[in-house]
Amino acid sequence: MAKLHVLFENGNPERIIEFDPAKAPFQHDGLPGSLLDVLLAHGVHLEHACGGNCACTTCHVIVKSGTEHLSEAEENELDLLDKAPGLTPTSRLGCQAVIQDDCELTIRIPRFTINTA
Ligand code: FES
DSSP: EEEEEEEETTTTEHHHEEEEEOOOSSSSSSSSTBBHHHHHHHTTOOOOOOOSSSSSTTTEEEEEOOOGGGOOOHHHHHHHHHTTTTTTTTTTEEEOOOOOOSSSEEEEEOOOOOOOO
């Protein structure tokens, strides 16, 4: 089982999601097993204006720990991230960052997103 801690800049209380990465996909938006896939399937809203197709930046999240358990960012994701408000060295697009194994991760969901699609 994997454990995902979700922190919210908007002041919502932390959520902790436990799930089995091997059971992905959990719903239909974003790459199977991506942060977006897991969050939406567990009732945590994350903006995803392009439907999880790596064509906006609304699913921007900041990885606080466990980044080594996520898939590597591809060129297209990195190009889009450059446009994300509040970009950090550990920023990822939630629809593209796939949780690769049983692990523990912490992410923060920014207060603001901008739809560049
Ligand atoms: S939902 Fe648009 S890039 Fe992730």
